Amino acid sequence: MRKMALVIAVLALAGCGEGKEASTQKTPSSAVSVQASVPAPAAGPQWDLEVRGETTQAVSDLSGWLIEHSFVSNVVRENGKDRILLGPFGSKAEAEARQADLNAALTKAKKMNIESLIIERPAAQ
Template sequence: MRKVIVMTAILALTACGQESNDKIQRAKAASDTSTVQAPVARWAVEVKLGETQALSDLTARLLEHGYSSYISEIDGVQRVLLGPFTSRDEAQAMLTRLITQLDNLQARILELPVDKPAH
């Protein structure tokens, strides 16, 4: 994205007859400083009901109570997750709310791998 902005600025300056290296360098510097890093979602809440519970039954129960979940394969195992969250505190708040609202539920905070997308 940054290269597109720089190239657009260079082409615009060249088209206007202002090929000054100084202006091109300022356009590059402006595009470098405008880059914003989005927060990385690294936390999720893993939910289980029991070893024999079907994933579809668990996700349906969560949805009935207003929780939107997704299934992700981590370390070769399919897991039902809520989130992702950008901080452990957000995940902890969800875990606390979930445990107080639903019975017979096992849940834990899970740190997601950085190199893999959350979904």
């Protein structure tokens, strides 16, 4: 069932941009206003939410569950270990809010063997 949901999600996302080529052309003045409204990247620290199982669990199973429940995650390999991260978030308050959402979804799904930790990502130089 999980594979079927993942296949459906991939197919739905693959068709999202079809037929928009002609309708998304912008005039130069509107392109300038869009670029002006994009905020500059934050110079301060960023925060991530690390999700891991207390028991050994396949990374694909956990990341698949997160995708099914609308949590976009990144799998990062550090020191030979895979880590599942949500984020980055601009402030610790944003990370805490997302952690509360995740904990509520985990409780609702009766998944008691998964924990989440807020970690600080060093500022890019």
